[in-house]
Amino acid sequence: MISDQPLLRVEQVDKAFPGVHALDHVDFALYEGEVHVLLGENGAGKSTLMKILSGTIAVDSGHIFIEGREVGDLNPERAAQLGIGMVYQDLSLVPSLSVAENIFLGHLPKGHLGAVDWSEIYRRAAGSLEELGVEIDPRAIVRHLNVAEQQLTEIARVLAHHPRILLLDEPTSALSDSERERLFEIIGQLRARGVSVVYITHHLAEVARVGQRVTVLRDGQLVGTLPVEEADEDALVRMMVGRRLTEQFPKHISALGETILKVEDLSLDGSLQGLSFELHRSEILGVFGLMGAGQTELARAIFGLEPRALGRIFVEGKEVHIRHPVDAIACGLGFLTRDRREGLVPMLPIPPNITLAEVSQIPLFGALRLQRETETASQYVRDLRIHPPALDRLVIYLSGGNQQKVVLARWLASASRILIFDEPTRGIDVGAKAEVFTLMNDLTQRGVGIIMISSEMPEILAMADRILVMRGGRFTAEYQRGEATQELILRSAS
Amino acid sequence: MADKSSASTEVSAVQSRAEAHGISGTLRQLALRGGPIIALVLLSAYLAAATPFFFTLSNLSNVARQTAITATLAVGQTLVILAAGIDLSVGAMAAISASVAAVLMTQRVEILGIAIGPLPFGLGLIIALAVGTLCGMLNGLIITKGQIPDFIATLGTLTIYRGIALLVTGGLPVPSHLTATELKGYLPEPMIWLGAGDIYGIPVAGIIALVVALVGWAILRYTGLGRATFAVGGNREAARVAGINIDRTKIAVYALSGLMAGLGGFVLAGRLNSSNALMADDANLNSIAAVVIGGTNLFGGEGGVAGSLIGALIIGVLHNGLNLLNVSAFWQRVVQGLVIILVVVFDQWRRRRFLR
Numbered sequence: 001m002i003s004d005q006p007l008l009r010v011e012q013v014d015k016a017f018p019g020v021h022a023l024d025h026v027d028f029a030l031y032e033g034e035v036h037v038l039l040g041e042n043g044a045g046k047s048t049l050m051k052i053l054s055g056t057i058a059v060d061s062g063h064i065f066i067e068g069r070e071v072g073d074l075n076p077e078r079a080a081q082l083g084i085g086m087v088y089q090d091l092s093l094v095p096s097l098s099v100a101e102n103i104f105l106g107h108l109p110k111g112h113l114g115a116v117d118w119s120e121i122y123r124r125a126a127g128s129l130e131e132l133g134v135e136i137d138p139r140a141i142v143r144h145l146n147v148a149e150q151q152l153t154e155i156a157r158v159l160a161h162h163p164r165i166l167l168l169d170e171p172t173s174a175l176s177d178s179e180r181e182r183l184f185e186i187i188g189q190l191r192a193r194g195v196s197v198v199y200i201t202h203h204l205a206e207v208a209r210v211g212q213r214v215t216v217l218r219d220g221q222l223v224g225t226l227p228v229e230e231a232d233e234d235a236l237v238r239m240m241v242g243r244r245l246t247e248q249f250p251k252h253i254s255a256l257g258e259t260i261l262k263v264e265d266l267s268l269d270g271s272l273q274g275l276s277f278e279l280h281r282s283e284i285l286g287v288f289g290l291m292g293a294g295q296t297e298l299a300r301a302i303f304g305l306e307p308r309a310l311g312r313i314f315v316e317g318k319e320v321h322i323r324h325p326v327d328a329i330a331c332g333l334g335f336l337t338r339d340r341r342e343g344l345v346p347m348l349p350i351p352p353n354i355t356l357a358e359v360s361q362i363p364l365f366g367a368l369r370l371q372r373e374t375e376t377a378s379q380y381v382r383d384l385r386i387h388p389p390a391l392d393r394l395v396i397y398l399s400g401g402n403q404q405k406v407v408l409a410r411w412l413a414s415a416s417r418i419l420i421f422d423e424p425t426r427g428i429d430v431g432a433k434a435e436v437f438t439l440m441n442d443l444t445q446r447g448v449g450i451i452m453i454s455s456e457m458p459e460i461l462a463m464a465d466r467i468l469v470m471r472g473g474r475f476t477a478e479y480q481r482g483e484a485t486q487e488l489i490l491r492s493a494s
Numbered sequence: 495m496a497d498k499s500s501a502s503t504e505v506s507a508v509q510s511r512a513e514a515h516g517i518s519g520t521l522r523q524l525a526l527r528g529g530p531i532i533a534l535v536l537l538s539a540y541l542a543a544a545t546p547f548f549f550t551l552s553n554l555s556n557v558a559r560q561t562a563i564t565a566t567l568a569v570g571q572t573l574v575i576l577a578a579g580i581d582l583s584v585g586a587m588a589a590i591s592a593s594v595a596a597v598l599m600t601q602r603v604e605i606l607g608i609a610i611g612p613l614p615f616g617l618g619l620i621i622a623l624a625v626g627t628l629c630g631m632l633n634g635l636i637i638t639k640g641q642i643p644d645f646i647a648t649l650g651t652l653t654i655y656r657g658i659a660l661l662v663t664g665g666l667p668v669p670s671h672l673t674a675t676e677l678k679g680y681l682p683e684p685m686i687w688l689g690a691g692d693i694y695g696i697p698v699a700g701i702i703a704l705v706v707a708l709v710g711w712a713i714l715r716y717t718g719l720g721r722a723t724f725a726v727g728g729n730r731e732a733a734r735v736a737g738i739n740i741d742r743t744k745i746a747v748y749a750l751s752g753l754m755a756g757l758g759g760f761v762l763a764g765r766l767n768s769s770n771a772l773m774a775d776d777a778n779l780n781s782i783a784a785v786v787i788g789g790t791n792l793f794g795g796e797g798g799v800a801g802s803l804i805g806a807l808i809i810g811v812l813h814n815g816l817n818l819l820n821v822s823a824f825w826q827r828v829v830q831g832l833v834i835i836l837v838v839v840f841d842q843w844r845r846r847r848f849l850r
Contacts, residue, residue, distance in 0.1 A: 303735075305734070305735065324737070324739065325734060325735055325736065325737040326737035326738075326739060328737070329736075329737040335735060337735055341729070341731075341732070342729075342731045342732055342735055343732055343735060344729065344732055345724065345725050345728035345729045345732050345733065345795065346728065346729060347728050347791075347795050347796045348724055348725070348728055348795075352721060352724070352725075356721070356725055356732075356733070356736035356737075356738070357736045357737050359718050359721045359722065359725075359736075359738070360718075360722075360736055360737030360738045360739070361737070362718040363718065364717070364718060364719045364722075364742065364746055365713075365717050365718070365719060366717065366718045367716055367717060367718075368715075368716055368717060368718060368720075368721060370716070410736070
């Protein structure tokens with residue numbers, strides 16, 4: 001199946017951004033009909049390589065060959081002509097247009113007199129979606145789809161151009177297990193048709209499931225390329241982080257303290273049905289649910305982001321009225337949102353992003369304490385190893401894991417006693433994940449109570465002291481640490 | 495995990511790199527933000543060479559006086575635009591504030607059966623500032639509580655404020671020989687001094703604009719409101735999650751814009767020695783142009799007051815220079831529009847190069 005001549009070959013490709021050597025003379029090859037997994041920590045250069053191949057950024061030096069012939073300057077149009085299609089990590093759909101319009105955006109089929117042929121569009125869009133085996137109405141407006149459906153629409157859009165080389169940048173980060181399986185089947189079918197795939201992921205378990213070969217990058221350099229049969233998880237982790245992770249989930253069990261947060265009868269029309277629970281000092285309370293079970297709404301309601309929510313909330317035994325995040329913060333709560341873009345102000349540097357929650361607590365014309373802000377920021381940049389440690393760097397230029405650390409630093413700096421983490425490891429690499437878990441341990445040892453919402457079963461099983469399972473806006477099961485298994489949780493959730 | 499010692503050497507190594515970055519960072523900042531200054535210097539140098547009248551004390555103080563009003567309004571506009579808003583009513587707020595104050599300082603009027611006026615200068619100034627602040631606050635309330643886009647809300651109030659100003663003045667300049675039959679036929683001396691006076695040869699209006707800009711800069715840099723303004727304009731949802739009160743922030747920046755418009759209108763009426771309901775009609779577009787030329791992102795979150803000051807000066811110097819060069823008033827408009835576009839195009843191009 002794998003021929004001698006690579007379909008795509010990259011030789012000594014080099015790219016530097018101000019302050020970062022994103023790719024350092026990297027070699028890479030992709031054969032016809034191969035699924036090649038690209039692994040690496042955040043900031044390792046995976047996305048940069050993908051963007052070079054899709055023509056959105058230019059190389060500083062190096063050569064790119066397709067079927068042995070060198071291609072000069074790549075731009076998005078040229079890459080498309082060469083049969084390279086890319087599905088971006090951040091969705092790039094137009095939310096106000098229909099699924100079909102998005103699929104054919106820029107290539108709307110024209111009928112007589114150059115008018116758009118709508119019936120043809122919907123027919124062909126339905127065909128593309130059917131080919132993917134997904135049930136999405138081509139007339140649906142993208143804004144009304146859930147994230148997984150949007151992701152599949154995005155994939156359908158790229159496949160509509162029949163690419164020979166498909167670049168997938170973390171396509172499963174928003175998908176549920178069954179949708180993930182479906183995507184793997186689709187990739188298998190594409191492969192059988194001779195399409196070659198470059199597949200970026202953070203899930204080590206996906207490597208053997210989907211790929212034939214795997215390439216690991218670290219700090220912009222090539223660490224190595226292996227057939228998946230030789231790549232067990234330990235070896236891959238070692239290659240990615242350059243050190244052996246003794247423990248992926250360094251759980252430290254602390255003695256639970258008294259109740260710090262009590263929620264009674266929390267309801268939100270349609271999505272939360274009278275939820276009651278308690279959280280203790282030093283406890284990690286895991287909340288698991290399939291997509292749309294209401295976990296995110298639960299977090300948002302507690303934090304004052306759903307003004308229509310009903311119910312009573314007690315912090316340290318006293319009833320509190322949280323109508324806006326400013327009240328929640330004043331009560332000692334902190335919230336790490338599922339989507340980092342809801343957490344950061346991209347065009348501000350690191351220090352103001354860290355102190356933003358504190359700023360919300362001072363009066364309108366109250367003075368900022370800039371000297372202290374710089375000290376606080378330096379401390380957290382050092383403690384959390386935020387990279388690069390340049391305080392004047394705008395957070396938009398930080399990698400995903402480092403952005404996550406900046407938001408974490410905000411809630412550490414505001415001395416929150418109750419933290420809500422919604423998918424804290426979403427889209428961050430193994431090394432950063434372990435750092436997040438270590439930090440959670442440190443926090444519980446200091447008496448902080450943590451609500452950890454996660455759809456990653458291994459991490460919730462390893463980290464939580466107690467697990468609540470949600471389905472349809474209700475709790476369907478509660479497990480103590482050690483009681484739960486993946487099967488039990490899944491059965492309660494579905 | 496790496497062990498502690500190697501981690502700390504790693505950190506100190508990157509820290510020294512970060513310090514080196516700090517020096518080049520300053521140069522980078524200048525290159526990034528210096529564009530409007532470069533444009534102003536080039537424009538002034540050209541005018542100084544082209545006409546002997548440009549670089550004279552009397553002409554420069556004239557430029558300062560003309561620019562002062564635009565600059566004062568542009569400072570408020572900067573705050574609003576940084577919070578991802580836009581204030582189309584600054585000119586109308588300037589006119590209504592000055593007109594209400596001028597009427598009360600020159601006439602005797604009955605409000606709810608109580609006869610007031612003519613009021614002294616100090617009260618007049620306070621009234622102008624209060625009217626401006628109230629109008630701005632109303633803008634903010636309509637936008638936040640009524641959930642109406644900033645553009646539409648201030649487009650509406652722009653007309654309303656002009657209408658009220660016309661009602662208050664009866665459509666006549668204040669003071670005028672028609673309205674001042676029984677009372678003062680002139681505005682208070684100190685008001686005229688604010689608009690047209692000098693301190694050691696420096697126009698008072700220019701000093702006021704500078705002070706207003708300093709206040710605006712200090713608010714943005716040193717207060718919770720300033721930080722909230724950048725956060726709301728930079729990422730509204732993130733600001734909300736961090737506990738920032740978006741409504742309060744927006745109402746505050748619009749109120750400040752109104753306050754500065756009230757002051758600007760008062761000074762303008764002093765300079766013209768008269769107030770009328772239709773004055774400062776080019777102030778909306780000029781203040782927005784000054785902000786944009788100054789490098790503030792029209793969609794919020796990036797920029798500052800200093801740039802807007804330079805932007806106002808570019809507009810003022812250009813206007814003055816074209817007059818000195820005897821360019822017809824019709825062509826002046828064409829040239830001014832072209833310059834706005836060119837400065838922004840150049841600025842965008844330069845930014846893209848430096849951010850790559």
